[in-house]
Structures are given as C-alpha cells and as structure tokens.
Amino acid sequence: MKETLAIVEQLHATGVIGPYAVGGAVAAAFYLEPVATLDVDVFVLFEPAPLILTLTPIYEACAKLGYPAEGEAILVEGWPVQFLPASQPLVIEAVRAAVTREAADLTTRVMTAEHLMAIALQTGRPKDHARLTMFVESGIADPDRLRDILIRHSLLEAWTKFENRFLLP
Amino acid sequence: VNSDLQKIIQSKEAGRRRLRELPWLEKLEMLDKLRDRHLFLRQMRPKPDQAPH
Numbered sequence: 001m002k003e004t005l006a007i008v009e010q011l012h013a014t015g016v017i018g019p020y021a022v023g024g025a026v027a028a029a030f031y032l033e034p035v036a037t038l039d040v041d042v043f044v045l046f047e048p049a050p051l052i053l054t055l056t057p058i059y060e061a062c063a064k065l066g067y068p069a070e071g072e073a074i075l076v077e078g079w080p081v082q083f084l085p086a087s088q089p090l091v092i093e094a095v096r097a098a099v100t101r102e103a104a105d106l107t108t109r110v111m112t113a114e115h116l117m118a119i120a121l122q123t124g125r126p127k128d129h130a131r132l133t134m135f136v137e138s139g140i141a142d143p144d145r146l147r148d149i150l151i152r153h154s155l156l157e158a159w160t161k162f163e164n165r166f167l168l169p
Numbered sequence: 170v171n172s173d174l175q176k177i178i179q180s181k182e183a184g185r186r187r188l189r190e191l192p193w194l195e196k197l198e199m200l201d202k203l204r205d206r207h208l209f210l211r212q213m214r215p216k217p218d219q220a221p222h
Binding site: 001002005026029030031032033034035036037038079101103106138140 | 199203204206
C-alpha cells in the first residue's frame with residue numbers, strides 16, 4: 001500500500017493528476033481500525049474543468065510506468081487504484097480540505113474524518129453505514145465541523161435517519 | 170449482560186482501540202496483510218460445484 005500511495009503522489013508531483021485525496025476504506029484506516037479492502041479510491045480534481053473529462057492521460061502515464069489497466073482500475077504496485085473524478089460538491093470540498101500525511105519516505109493526501117463520514121452518509125450502502133458507525137464509536141470526528149458539512153450539503157435529515165436507525169437505543 | 174460477556178466486550182473494545190491508535194504507516198502495512206488474508210480465504214472457499222451436498 002505504501003508503494004501504491006507513493007506512485008499516486010508521484011503522479012500528482014509530475015502533473016499527471018491535479019489535487020487529489022484518498023477516500024474510502026483506505027482513508028478510513030488513517031482514523032479507525034483498518035478493515036480489509038481490495039482497492040484504493042483516489043478522488044481527483046480536474047481544474048479547470050475540461051469540456052470533455054477523460055482519464056486517458058492517467059491511464060497512459062501509468063502504462064508508461066508499467067502499471068496496467070485492470071477493469072475500471074489501474075493495478076499499481078499490486079493494488080487496484082480507481083481514479084475517480086471529483087465532480088460532486090461534497091467530494092470536491094473533501095478533496096480541497098484533504099490533509100497531507102507525511103513520513104520519511106511517503107507523502108499522501110487523505111480526506112478528513114468528517115468528510116469521510118458525510119460521504120459515507122450520502123452514499124448510504126450497508127458498508128457505508130457500518131463505517132459511519134465505527135467513526136461515531138471512535139469519537140474521532142469534530143462534531144461541529146461534521147454538523148457544518150452536513151448542513152451545507154443538505155444531509156441533516158439523512159443524519160437524523162441514520163441516528164434513529166443505528167445509534168439510538 | 171453477565172460479567173463474562175462484559176469482559177469479552179471490553180477486551181474486544183480495547184483491541185479495536187489499540188488498532189485505531191497504531192501509527193498510520195503501520196496501518197497501511199496492515200491493509201496489505203488484511204487484503205492478502207481476505208484473498209487467501211476466498212481462494213480456500215470451496216467453489217459451488219465442490220460444495221458438499
């Protein structure tokens with residue numbers, strides 16, 4: 001995984017991809033206990049927004065580095081990486097607000113816990129609800145920041161339903 | 170909840186908390202291991218035509 005994220009950062013540093021943020025289960029692992037996942041979701045901002053959005057330059061750059069396409073992903077250092085255009089307002093905001101994590105030999109950008117929670121709520125699959133519950137139990141999120149995101153993206157009603165269904169006794 | 174069950178729940182919760190507090194680089198290594206284990210278990214699972222009847 002470290003090598004995979006290093007290549008994603010390299011793609012950013014060399015201008016192949018614009019601002020990006022790791023999302024999904026891999027990003028959640030930065031805040032919670034890691035759970036098994038089979039791929040990496042990388043959300044990418046296209047700025048300025050092109051008339052026709054294409055991922056071809058990413059596929060071509062990865063192919064040159066020896067990383068082949070595999071279905072809807074690109075196999076990078078053993079991990080299928082899905083490069084997903086950030087086109088929806090909440091996801092765009094999540095990429096812009098992402099935090100940089102740096103270690104000696106690795107730099108990467110990860111969505112905040114609050115944005116991951118809001119995206120999980122909006123996506124609303126059973127595995128998203130499970131992840132959301134883990135976030136709530138961990139107490140890691142800033143409640144004010146989360147509430148602010150939920151209000152701005154019209155997710156308060158969905159949050160109340162989630163609370164009633166999964167959190168309240 | 171009886172006390173034995175309570176102990177098990179507390180111990181599981183402590184384990185989860187330990188994992189949560191691992192440094193992020195170690196968590197990335199764990200993702201590799203979890204993925205490998207998941208794929209191994211999937212491989213070991215009998216295919217539908219091999220399942221006992």
